[in-house]
Amino acid sequence: MAAVSSAFEELADQYPVALREYCRGGGEAALLRAYQIGRHAVAAGVGVLEMAAVHEEALVALLLDMIALEETARLAKRASEFFAECMAPFELTRRGYQEAHAALRDMTQGLERRLNAALQDFESAQDELLEQKRMEKQKNDFISLISHEVRTPLTSIHGALNLLKSGLGGELNPQGQRLLDAAYRNSQRLVRLVNDLLDLQRIESGTMTFHLRPVDVRSLLEQAVEASQAHAGQLGIKIVLQSAPAGARVRVDGDRMMQVMTNLLSNAAKFSPPEETVVVDAFRRNGIVRVEVTDRGPGVPADFHGRIFQRFAQAASSDRGGSGLGLSITKALVEHMSGHVGFESEPGRTTFYFDLPEWRRTVSREKAAENTWSAGR
Amino acid sequence: MVGRSLKRILLVEDDPDIQTITSMALGSFGGFTVHVCGSAAEAIQAAAEFRPDLILLDVMMPGMDGVDTLRALREIPETVSTPVIFLTARVQPADVAKYKELDSLAVIRKPFEPTALVETIHEIWTRHRGEVH
Numbered sequence: 001m002a003a004v005s006s007a008f009e010e011l012a013d014q015y016p017v018a019l020r021e022y023c024r025g026g027g028e029a030a031l032l033r034a035y036q037i038g039r040h041a042v043a044a045g046v047g048v049l050e051m052a053a054v055h056e057e058a059l060v061a062l063l064l065d066m067i068a069l070e071e072t073a074r075l076a077k078r079a080s081e082f083f084a085e086c087m088a089p090f091e092l093t094r095r096g097y098q099e100a101h102a103a104l105r106d107m108t109q110g111l112e113r114r115l116n117a118a119l120q121d122f123e124s125a126q127d128e129l130l131e132q133k134r135m136e137k138q139k140n141d142f143i144s145l146i147s148h149e150v151r152t153p154l155t156s157i158h159g160a161l162n163l164l165k166s167g168l169g170g171e172l173n174p175q176g177q178r179l180l181d182a183a184y185r186n187s188q189r190l191v192r193l194v195n196d197l198l199d200l201q202r203i204e205s206g207t208m209t210f211h212l213r214p215v216d217v218r219s220l221l222e223q224a225v226e227a228s229q230a231h232a233g234q235l236g237i238k239i240v241l242q243s244a245p246a247g248a249r250v251r252v253d254g255d256r257m258m259q260v261m262t263n264l265l266s267n268a269a270k271f272s273p274p275e276e277t278v279v280v281d282a283f284r285r286n287g288i289v290r291v292e293v294t295d296r297g298p299g300v301p302a303d304f305h306g307r308i309f310q311r312f313a314q315a316a317s318s319d320r321g322g323s324g325l326g327l328s329i330t331k332a333l334v335e336h337m338s339g340h341v342g343f344e345s346e347p348g349r350t351t352f353y354f355d356l357p358e359w360r361r362t363v364s365r366e367k368a369a370e371n372t373w374s375a376g377r
Numbered sequence: 378m379v380g381r382s383l384k385r386i387l388l389v390e391d392d393p394d395i396q397t398i399t400s401m402a403l404g405s406f407g408g409f410t411v412h413v414c415g416s417a418a419e420a421i422q423a424a425a426e427f428r429p430d431l432i433l434l435d436v437m438m439p440g441m442d443g444v445d446t447l448r449a450l451r452e453i454p455e456t457v458s459t460p461v462i463f464l465t466a467r468v469q470p471a472d473v474a475k476y477k478e479l480d481s482l483a484v485i486r487k488p489f490e491p492t493a494l495v496e497t498i499h500e501i502w503t504r505h506r507g508e509v510h
Contacts, residue, residue: 148467151487156395162491163401194488202469207470
Protein backbone atom coordinates (compact mmCIF):
# COMPACT_ATOMS: atom_id res chain seq x y z
CA MET A 1 0.00 0.00 0.00
CA ALA A 2 2.86 2.29 0.92
CA ALA A 3 4.46 1.58 -2.46
CA VAL A 4 1.25 2.52 -4.33
CA SER A 5 0.88 5.70 -2.29
CA SER A 6 4.44 6.79 -2.98
CA ALA A 7 4.05 5.94 -6.69
CA PHE A 8 0.86 8.04 -6.77
CA GLU A 9 2.62 10.99 -5.19
CA GLU A 10 5.41 10.69 -7.72
CA LEU A 11 2.82 10.56 -10.48
CA ALA A 12 1.03 13.63 -9.13
CA ASP A 13 4.34 15.49 -9.23
CA GLN A 14 5.53 14.34 -12.63
CA TYR A 15 2.31 14.19 -14.61
CA PRO A 16 1.51 17.97 -14.71
CA VAL A 17 5.08 18.77 -15.76
CA ALA A 18 5.08 16.20 -18.55
CA LEU A 19 1.59 17.17 -19.72
CA ARG A 20 2.53 20.85 -19.81
CA GLU A 21 5.64 20.05 -21.78
CA TYR A 22 3.69 18.06 -24.38
CA CYS A 23 0.90 20.62 -24.65
CA ARG A 24 3.39 23.44 -25.11
CA GLY A 25 4.64 21.76 -28.29
CA GLY A 26 6.63 18.76 -27.02
CA GLY A 27 7.18 16.12 -29.71
CA GLU A 28 7.61 12.33 -29.79
CA ALA A 29 9.87 12.32 -26.74
CA ALA A 30 7.17 13.99 -24.64
CA LEU A 31 4.57 11.51 -25.88
CA LEU A 32 6.90 8.62 -25.05
CA ARG A 33 7.08 10.08 -21.55
CA ALA A 34 3.29 9.68 -21.35
CA TYR A 35 3.54 6.00 -22.20
CA GLN A 36 6.29 5.53 -19.61
CA ILE A 37 4.20 7.28 -16.96
CA GLY A 38 1.30 4.93 -17.82
CA ARG A 39 3.49 1.83 -17.62
CA HIS A 40 4.97 2.96 -14.35
CA ALA A 41 1.47 3.55 -12.98
CA VAL A 42 0.30 0.05 -14.05
CA ALA A 43 3.39 -1.54 -12.50
CA ALA A 44 2.93 0.35 -9.24
CA GLY A 45 -0.76 -0.56 -9.04
CA VAL A 46 -2.13 2.94 -9.55
CA GLY A 47 -5.69 2.71 -10.87
CA VAL A 48 -7.21 4.32 -13.93
CA LEU A 49 -9.52 6.46 -11.81
CA GLU A 50 -6.56 7.88 -9.95
CA MET A 51 -4.80 8.53 -13.26
CA ALA A 52 -7.88 10.34 -14.53
CA ALA A 53 -8.03 12.46 -11.38
CA VAL A 54 -4.39 13.46 -11.79
CA HIS A 55 -4.99 14.28 -15.45
CA GLU A 56 -8.06 16.36 -14.71
CA GLU A 57 -6.25 18.33 -12.04
CA ALA A 58 -3.26 19.00 -14.29
CA LEU A 59 -5.41 19.92 -17.27
CA VAL A 60 -7.60 22.38 -15.37
CA ALA A 61 -4.49 24.08 -14.02
CA LEU A 62 -3.11 24.31 -17.54
CA LEU A 63 -6.33 25.61 -19.08
CA LEU A 64 -6.71 28.27 -16.42
CA ASP A 65 -3.35 29.61 -17.51
CA MET A 66 -4.65 30.10 -21.02
CA ILE A 67 -6.29 33.30 -22.07
CA ALA A 68 -6.91 32.95 -25.80
CA LEU A 69 -9.77 30.62 -26.68
CA GLU A 70 -8.07 29.10 -29.73
CA GLU A 71 -5.06 28.29 -27.58
CA THR A 72 -7.34 26.56 -25.06
CA ALA A 73 -8.89 24.35 -27.75
CA ARG A 74 -5.50 23.40 -29.16
CA LEU A 75 -4.24 22.63 -25.70
CA ALA A 76 -7.25 20.48 -24.78
CA LYS A 77 -6.67 18.40 -27.93
CA ARG A 78 -3.01 17.91 -27.10
CA ALA A 79 -3.91 16.96 -23.51
CA SER A 80 -6.31 14.25 -24.78
CA GLU A 81 -3.55 12.80 -26.94
CA PHE A 82 -1.24 12.76 -23.96
CA PHE A 83 -3.79 11.09 -21.69
CA ALA A 84 -4.70 8.51 -24.35
CA GLU A 85 -1.03 7.60 -24.57
CA CYS A 86 -0.91 7.23 -20.79
CA MET A 87 -3.94 4.94 -20.97
CA ALA A 88 -2.36 2.63 -23.55
CA PRO A 89 -0.60 0.41 -20.99
CA PHE A 90 -3.89 0.04 -19.06
CA GLU A 91 -5.70 -1.21 -22.16
CA LEU A 92 -3.46 -4.26 -22.24
CA THR A 93 -5.82 -5.87 -19.71
CA ARG A 94 -9.58 -6.28 -20.23
CA ARG A 95 -10.46 -4.76 -16.84
CA GLY A 96 -8.10 -1.91 -17.45
CA TYR A 97 -9.72 -1.27 -20.84
CA GLN A 98 -13.24 -0.99 -19.37
CA GLU A 99 -12.06 1.15 -16.52
CA ALA A 100 -10.14 3.42 -18.85
CA HIS A 101 -13.25 4.13 -20.91
CA ALA A 102 -15.43 4.72 -17.87
CA ALA A 103 -12.80 6.99 -16.38
CA LEU A 104 -12.50 8.99 -19.59
CA ARG A 105 -16.27 9.52 -19.70
CA ASP A 106 -16.44 10.61 -16.05
CA MET A 107 -13.43 12.80 -16.45
CA THR A 108 -14.86 14.59 -19.47
CA GLN A 109 -18.04 15.39 -17.56
CA GLY A 110 -16.11 16.55 -14.49
CA LEU A 111 -13.87 18.67 -16.64
CA GLU A 112 -16.80 20.36 -18.32
CA ARG A 113 -18.35 21.22 -14.96
CA ARG A 114 -15.13 22.62 -13.57
CA LEU A 115 -14.31 24.59 -16.68
CA ASN A 116 -17.79 26.09 -16.80
CA ALA A 117 -17.47 27.15 -13.19
CA ALA A 118 -14.03 28.60 -13.85
CA LEU A 119 -15.36 30.43 -16.91
CA GLN A 120 -18.18 31.93 -14.86
CA ASP A 121 -15.72 33.07 -12.20
CA PHE A 122 -13.56 34.56 -14.92
CA GLU A 123 -16.52 36.39 -16.48
CA SER A 124 -17.70 37.85 -13.21
CA ALA A 125 -14.13 38.93 -12.39
CA GLN A 126 -13.98 40.57 -15.80
CA ASP A 127 -17.29 42.38 -15.19
CA GLU A 128 -15.95 43.59 -11.88
CA LEU A 129 -12.78 44.82 -13.55
CA LEU A 130 -14.75 46.62 -16.26
CA GLU A 131 -16.91 48.28 -13.62
CA GLN A 132 -13.79 49.35 -11.73
CA LYS A 133 -12.31 50.77 -14.91
CA ARG A 134 -15.55 52.61 -15.70
CA MET A 135 -15.59 54.18 -12.23
CA GLU A 136 -11.93 55.09 -12.55
CA LYS A 137 -12.57 56.75 -15.91
CA GLN A 138 -15.53 58.67 -14.50
CA LYS A 139 -13.37 59.90 -11.64
CA ASN A 140 -10.59 60.96 -14.00
CA ASP A 141 -13.01 62.71 -16.35
CA PHE A 142 -14.53 64.51 -13.38
CA ILE A 143 -11.18 65.69 -12.01
CA SER A 144 -10.14 66.73 -15.49
CA LEU A 145 -13.36 68.68 -16.02
CA ILE A 146 -13.25 70.36 -12.62
CA SER A 147 -9.65 71.22 -13.09
CA HIS A 148 -10.31 72.88 -16.45
CA GLU A 149 -13.47 74.61 -15.33
CA VAL A 150 -11.74 76.01 -12.26
CA ARG A 151 -8.72 77.18 -14.22
CA THR A 152 -10.54 79.81 -16.24
CA PRO A 153 -11.96 81.85 -13.33
CA LEU A 154 -8.77 81.21 -11.40
CA THR A 155 -6.72 82.71 -14.23
CA SER A 156 -8.67 85.95 -13.82
CA ILE A 157 -8.59 86.02 -10.02
CA HIS A 158 -4.95 85.08 -9.70
CA GLY A 159 -3.94 87.27 -12.63
CA ALA A 160 -5.74 90.32 -11.27
CA LEU A 161 -4.21 89.89 -7.82
CA ASN A 162 -0.78 89.36 -9.35
CA LEU A 163 -1.09 92.61 -11.32
CA LEU A 164 -2.35 94.52 -8.27
CA LYS A 165 0.59 93.25 -6.26
CA SER A 166 2.95 94.47 -8.95
CA GLY A 167 1.66 97.98 -8.23
CA LEU A 168 -0.20 98.30 -11.51
CA GLY A 169 -3.31 99.59 -9.75
CA GLY A 170 -1.40 102.12 -7.65
CA GLU A 171 -0.23 101.95 -4.07
CA LEU A 172 -2.49 100.58 -1.34
CA ASN A 173 -2.52 101.58 2.32
CA PRO A 174 -0.98 99.00 4.74
CA GLN A 175 -4.37 97.43 5.53
CA GLY A 176 -5.22 97.12 1.86
CA GLN A 177 -1.81 95.63 1.20
CA ARG A 178 -2.32 93.01 3.92
CA LEU A 179 -5.68 92.07 2.46
CA LEU A 180 -4.20 91.84 -1.01
CA ASP A 181 -1.33 89.69 0.27
CA ALA A 182 -3.80 87.32 1.93
CA ALA A 183 -5.92 87.06 -1.23
CA TYR A 184 -2.87 86.51 -3.42
CA ARG A 185 -1.40 83.89 -1.09
CA ASN A 186 -4.63 81.94 -1.12
CA SER A 187 -5.10 82.19 -4.86
CA GLN A 188 -1.59 80.75 -5.18
CA ARG A 189 -2.69 77.93 -2.93
CA LEU A 190 -5.69 77.28 -5.15
CA VAL A 191 -3.51 77.28 -8.25
CA ARG A 192 -1.24 74.73 -6.62
CA LEU A 193 -4.20 72.57 -5.64
CA VAL A 194 -5.61 72.58 -9.17
CA ASN A 195 -2.22 71.79 -10.69
CA ASP A 196 -1.54 69.06 -8.12
CA LEU A 197 -4.96 67.48 -8.67
CA LEU A 198 -4.38 67.30 -12.38
CA ASP A 199 -0.88 65.89 -11.90
CA LEU A 200 -2.15 63.22 -9.56
CA GLN A 201 -4.93 62.30 -11.96
CA ARG A 202 -2.38 62.02 -14.77
CA ILE A 203 -0.08 59.84 -12.71
CA GLU A 204 -2.92 57.56 -11.62
CA SER A 205 -4.43 57.25 -15.08
CA GLY A 206 -1.01 56.59 -16.58
CA THR A 207 -1.23 59.54 -18.96
CA MET A 208 1.73 61.39 -17.47
CA THR A 209 4.71 60.95 -19.75
CA PHE A 210 8.23 60.50 -18.41
CA HIS A 211 11.15 61.36 -20.68
CA LEU A 212 13.85 59.41 -18.92
CA ARG A 213 17.48 60.21 -19.59
CA PRO A 214 20.68 60.26 -17.58
CA VAL A 215 20.98 63.45 -15.57
CA ASP A 216 23.89 64.74 -13.51
CA VAL A 217 22.77 64.76 -9.88
CA ARG A 218 24.89 67.69 -8.80
CA SER A 219 23.70 70.06 -11.54
CA LEU A 220 20.13 68.93 -10.98
CA LEU A 221 20.35 69.77 -7.28
CA GLU A 222 22.12 73.08 -7.94
CA GLN A 223 19.33 74.16 -10.24
CA ALA A 224 16.63 72.94 -7.88
CA VAL A 225 18.17 74.83 -4.95
CA GLU A 226 18.52 77.98 -7.02
CA ALA A 227 14.93 77.74 -8.24
CA SER A 228 13.53 77.37 -4.71
CA GLN A 229 15.81 79.93 -3.05
CA ALA A 230 13.58 82.94 -3.75
CA HIS A 231 10.47 81.33 -2.32
CA ALA A 232 12.36 80.14 0.77
CA GLY A 233 13.89 83.59 1.15
CA GLN A 234 10.43 85.10 1.51
CA LEU A 235 9.99 82.89 4.58
CA GLY A 236 13.41 83.87 5.92
CA ILE A 237 14.88 80.46 5.12
CA LYS A 238 18.13 79.70 3.34
CA ILE A 239 18.68 76.56 1.27
CA VAL A 240 22.18 75.12 1.05
CA LEU A 241 23.50 72.32 -1.12
CA GLN A 242 25.98 70.72 1.27
CA SER A 243 27.41 67.99 -0.93
CA ALA A 244 26.72 65.99 -4.05
CA PRO A 245 28.84 63.17 -5.48
CA ALA A 246 30.90 64.23 -8.49
CA GLY A 247 29.84 62.62 -11.74
CA ALA A 248 26.91 60.70 -10.30
CA ARG A 249 24.02 60.39 -12.71
CA VAL A 250 20.49 59.06 -12.43
CA ARG A 251 18.08 58.19 -15.21
CA VAL A 252 15.09 60.46 -14.66
CA ASP A 253 12.77 62.97 -16.30
CA GLY A 254 14.43 66.30 -15.53
CA ASP A 255 11.20 68.28 -15.25
CA ARG A 256 9.56 65.72 -12.99
CA MET A 257 12.68 65.59 -10.85
CA MET A 258 12.55 69.36 -10.54
CA GLN A 259 8.95 69.00 -9.38
CA VAL A 260 10.03 66.44 -6.76
CA MET A 261 12.79 68.72 -5.46
CA THR A 262 10.52 71.78 -5.47
CA ASN A 263 7.96 69.88 -3.41
CA LEU A 264 10.53 68.68 -0.88
CA LEU A 265 12.28 72.04 -0.63
CA SER A 266 9.11 74.07 -0.29
CA ASN A 267 7.85 71.67 2.39
CA ALA A 268 11.14 71.92 4.27
CA ALA A 269 11.14 75.73 4.03
CA LYS A 270 7.51 75.89 5.13
CA PHE A 271 8.14 73.93 8.31
CA SER A 272 11.48 75.51 9.21
CA PRO A 273 11.67 78.15 11.94
CA PRO A 274 12.63 81.58 10.50
CA GLU A 275 16.36 82.23 9.95
CA GLU A 276 17.04 78.49 9.71
CA THR A 277 18.78 76.65 6.91
CA VAL A 278 17.43 73.77 4.83
CA VAL A 279 20.25 71.43 3.89
CA VAL A 280 20.38 69.36 0.71
CA ASP A 281 22.80 66.47 0.68
CA ALA A 282 23.45 63.68 -1.81
CA PHE A 283 25.69 60.64 -1.68
CA ARG A 284 26.29 57.24 -3.29
CA ARG A 285 25.57 54.00 -1.49
CA ASN A 286 25.66 50.50 -3.03
CA GLY A 287 24.75 51.55 -6.56
CA ILE A 288 22.12 53.96 -5.29
CA VAL A 289 22.20 57.74 -5.17
CA ARG A 290 20.43 59.14 -2.14
CA VAL A 291 19.26 62.75 -2.00
CA GLU A 292 18.30 64.16 1.40
CA VAL A 293 16.49 67.37 2.31
CA THR A 294 16.77 68.24 6.00
CA ASP A 295 14.95 70.94 7.89
CA ARG A 296 14.99 72.11 11.52
CA GLY A 297 11.23 72.15 11.86
CA PRO A 298 9.16 70.69 14.70
CA GLY A 299 9.20 67.19 13.18
CA VAL A 300 6.45 64.98 11.83
CA PRO A 301 3.97 63.98 14.58
CA ALA A 302 4.28 60.25 15.34
CA ASP A 303 0.59 59.56 14.68
CA PHE A 304 0.99 61.02 11.18
CA HIS A 305 3.96 58.90 10.08
CA GLY A 306 1.85 56.18 8.49
CA ARG A 307 -0.28 58.58 6.46
CA ILE A 308 2.23 61.18 5.39
CA PHE A 309 2.38 60.07 1.74
CA GLN A 310 -1.38 59.64 1.40
CA ARG A 311 -3.50 62.03 -0.65
CA PHE A 312 -4.88 65.07 1.18
CA ALA A 313 -2.91 64.04 4.23
CA GLN A 314 -1.94 66.94 6.45
CA ALA A 315 -1.06 66.66 10.12
CA ALA A 316 -3.67 68.08 12.47
CA SER A 317 -1.09 70.53 13.78
CA SER A 318 -0.29 71.75 10.28
CA ASP A 319 -1.89 74.79 8.73
CA ARG A 320 0.74 75.72 6.23
CA GLY A 321 -1.30 76.23 3.11
CA GLY A 322 -0.43 73.08 1.20
CA SER A 323 -2.74 71.14 -1.07
CA GLY A 324 -2.11 67.93 0.86
CA LEU A 325 -1.09 66.35 -2.42
CA GLY A 326 2.56 67.37 -2.71
CA LEU A 327 4.11 64.42 -0.91
CA SER A 328 1.87 61.84 -2.52
CA ILE A 329 2.78 63.28 -5.94
CA THR A 330 6.45 63.27 -4.96
CA LYS A 331 6.25 59.62 -3.96
CA ALA A 332 4.41 58.62 -7.15
CA LEU A 333 6.86 60.54 -9.35
CA VAL A 334 9.94 59.05 -7.72
CA GLU A 335 8.49 55.54 -7.88
CA HIS A 336 7.71 56.00 -11.57
CA MET A 337 11.41 56.66 -12.06
CA SER A 338 12.35 53.42 -10.25
CA GLY A 339 13.11 55.21 -7.00
CA HIS A 340 12.00 55.08 -3.40
CA VAL A 341 10.96 57.87 -1.01
CA GLY A 342 11.22 57.93 2.77
CA PHE A 343 11.73 60.17 5.78
CA GLU A 344 13.22 60.26 9.26
CA SER A 345 11.93 62.68 11.81
CA GLU A 346 12.54 63.81 15.37
CA PRO A 347 11.71 67.11 17.04
CA GLY A 348 13.97 69.76 15.54
CA ARG A 349 15.15 67.70 12.60
CA THR A 350 13.32 66.06 9.70
CA THR A 351 14.95 64.49 6.67
CA PHE A 352 13.03 63.52 3.56
CA TYR A 353 15.05 61.46 1.12
CA PHE A 354 14.75 59.57 -2.11
CA ASP A 355 16.93 56.83 -3.54
CA LEU A 356 17.48 56.35 -7.26
CA PRO A 357 19.63 53.74 -8.99
CA GLU A 358 22.86 55.28 -10.22
CA TRP A 359 23.15 55.36 -14.02
CA ARG A 360 26.49 53.87 -14.94
CA ARG A 361 26.45 53.32 -18.68
CA THR A 362 29.24 55.15 -20.49
CA VAL A 363 27.93 57.58 -23.04
CA SER A 364 29.73 59.53 -25.71
CA ARG A 365 30.66 63.12 -25.12
CA GLU A 366 28.06 64.28 -27.63
CA LYS A 367 25.36 62.32 -25.89
CA ALA A 368 26.45 63.67 -22.53
CA ALA A 369 26.13 67.20 -23.87
CA GLU A 370 22.60 66.41 -25.04
CA ASN A 371 21.76 65.30 -21.55
CA THR A 372 22.52 68.64 -19.98
CA TRP A 373 19.51 69.22 -17.90
CA SER A 374 17.34 72.23 -18.43
CA ALA A 375 15.08 73.63 -15.78
CA GLY A 376 11.66 75.08 -16.25
CA ARG A 377 8.30 73.65 -17.13
CA MET B 378 8.59 86.80 -40.68
CA VAL B 379 12.22 85.87 -39.99
CA GLY B 380 14.16 88.67 -38.37
CA ARG B 381 11.05 90.60 -37.49
CA SER B 382 11.02 92.01 -33.98
CA LEU B 383 8.21 91.36 -31.55
CA LYS B 384 5.89 94.35 -31.32
CA ARG B 385 2.38 93.39 -32.33
CA ILE B 386 0.47 90.65 -30.56
CA LEU B 387 -2.93 89.31 -31.52
CA LEU B 388 -4.67 87.93 -28.45
CA VAL B 389 -7.51 85.51 -29.19
CA GLU B 390 -9.38 84.84 -25.94
CA ASP B 391 -13.12 84.60 -25.28
CA ASP B 392 -13.09 85.36 -21.54
CA PRO B 393 -13.37 89.16 -21.07
CA ASP B 394 -11.57 89.16 -17.72
CA ILE B 395 -8.63 87.18 -19.04
CA GLN B 396 -8.58 89.52 -22.06
CA THR B 397 -8.24 92.51 -19.72
CA ILE B 398 -5.56 90.98 -17.53
CA THR B 399 -3.49 89.58 -20.36
CA SER B 400 -3.60 92.67 -22.54
CA MET B 401 -2.85 94.87 -19.51
CA ALA B 402 0.21 92.78 -18.68
CA LEU B 403 1.42 92.69 -22.29
CA GLY B 404 0.94 96.44 -22.71
CA SER B 405 2.26 97.60 -19.33
CA PHE B 406 5.25 95.29 -18.92
CA GLY B 407 6.13 94.56 -22.54
CA GLY B 408 5.07 97.73 -24.32
CA PHE B 409 3.45 95.61 -27.03
CA THR B 410 0.64 96.72 -29.28
CA VAL B 411 -2.10 94.27 -28.48
CA HIS B 412 -5.21 93.58 -30.52
CA VAL B 413 -7.81 91.57 -28.64
CA CYS B 414 -10.28 89.25 -30.37
CA GLY B 415 -13.03 87.42 -28.51
CA SER B 416 -13.60 84.68 -31.04
CA ALA B 417 -12.12 82.82 -33.98
CA ALA B 418 -14.31 84.75 -36.41
CA GLU B 419 -13.03 88.09 -35.06
CA ALA B 420 -9.44 86.86 -35.24
CA ILE B 421 -9.77 85.66 -38.81
CA GLN B 422 -11.28 89.00 -39.77
CA ALA B 423 -8.66 91.08 -37.96
CA ALA B 424 -5.54 89.07 -38.78
CA ALA B 425 -4.85 90.36 -42.28
CA GLU B 426 -5.19 94.02 -41.32
CA PHE B 427 -3.44 93.87 -37.94
CA ARG B 428 -0.53 91.75 -39.26
CA PRO B 429 0.62 90.41 -35.87
CA ASP B 430 4.19 89.35 -35.08
CA LEU B 431 2.81 86.79 -32.64
CA ILE B 432 -0.57 85.24 -31.92
CA LEU B 433 -1.61 84.24 -28.39
CA LEU B 434 -4.38 81.73 -28.81
CA ASP B 435 -6.86 80.33 -26.31
CA VAL B 436 -8.10 76.79 -27.01
CA MET B 437 -11.51 76.42 -25.38
CA MET B 438 -13.70 78.96 -27.14
CA PRO B 439 -17.33 78.73 -28.14
CA GLY B 440 -17.81 78.08 -31.83
CA MET B 441 -14.48 77.43 -33.45
CA ASP B 442 -11.87 76.28 -30.92
CA GLY B 443 -8.25 77.40 -30.86
CA VAL B 444 -6.96 74.45 -32.83
CA ASP B 445 -9.34 75.07 -35.75
CA THR B 446 -8.74 78.81 -35.46
CA LEU B 447 -5.04 78.20 -36.01
CA ARG B 448 -5.80 76.08 -39.08
CA ALA B 449 -8.00 78.89 -40.43
CA LEU B 450 -5.32 81.53 -39.71
CA ARG B 451 -2.82 79.44 -41.67
CA GLU B 452 -5.06 79.88 -44.73
CA ILE B 453 -4.64 83.67 -44.57
CA PRO B 454 -1.51 84.88 -46.40
CA GLU B 455 -0.66 87.45 -43.69
CA THR B 456 -0.67 84.83 -40.91
CA VAL B 457 0.41 81.76 -42.84
CA SER B 458 3.59 81.49 -40.78
CA THR B 459 2.99 83.87 -37.87
CA PRO B 460 4.34 82.27 -34.66
CA VAL B 461 1.59 81.07 -32.33
CA ILE B 462 1.64 80.40 -28.60
CA PHE B 463 -1.32 78.60 -27.07
CA LEU B 464 -2.56 80.11 -23.83
CA THR B 465 -4.79 77.44 -22.35
CA ALA B 466 -6.09 75.40 -19.45
CA ARG B 467 -6.12 72.31 -21.65
CA VAL B 468 -2.68 70.90 -21.06
CA GLN B 469 -3.17 67.14 -20.92
CA PRO B 470 -0.28 65.34 -22.68
CA ALA B 471 -2.51 64.46 -25.65
CA ASP B 472 -3.52 68.13 -26.02
CA VAL B 473 0.06 69.35 -25.84
CA ALA B 474 1.12 66.80 -28.46
CA LYS B 475 -1.63 68.12 -30.75
CA TYR B 476 -0.48 71.75 -30.31
CA LYS B 477 3.05 70.70 -31.15
CA GLU B 478 1.90 68.98 -34.33
CA LEU B 479 0.19 72.20 -35.33
CA ASP B 480 3.51 73.97 -35.40
CA SER B 481 2.92 76.23 -32.42
CA LEU B 482 5.92 77.67 -30.56
CA ALA B 483 4.84 76.75 -27.06
CA VAL B 484 2.00 76.36 -24.63
CA ILE B 485 1.51 78.64 -21.64
CA ARG B 486 -0.63 76.99 -19.01
CA LYS B 487 -3.50 78.83 -17.33
CA PRO B 488 -3.48 80.12 -14.64
CA PHE B 489 -0.28 82.03 -15.32
CA GLU B 490 1.45 84.91 -13.56
CA PRO B 491 0.74 88.00 -15.71
CA THR B 492 3.85 89.72 -14.32
CA ALA B 493 5.98 86.87 -15.66
CA LEU B 494 4.12 86.58 -18.97
CA VAL B 495 6.24 89.08 -20.92
CA GLU B 496 9.47 87.43 -19.84
CA THR B 497 8.11 83.99 -20.76
CA ILE B 498 7.05 85.24 -24.19
CA HIS B 499 10.45 86.87 -24.76
CA GLU B 500 12.20 83.61 -23.84
CA ILE B 501 10.04 81.63 -26.26
CA TRP B 502 10.51 84.28 -28.95
CA THR B 503 14.29 84.33 -28.54
CA ARG B 504 14.48 80.54 -28.68
CA HIS B 505 12.32 80.56 -31.80
CA ARG B 506 14.46 83.19 -33.49
CA GLY B 507 17.54 81.12 -32.67
CA GLU B 508 15.96 78.06 -34.26
CA VAL B 509 14.89 79.98 -37.36
CA HIS B 510 18.36 81.43 -37.97
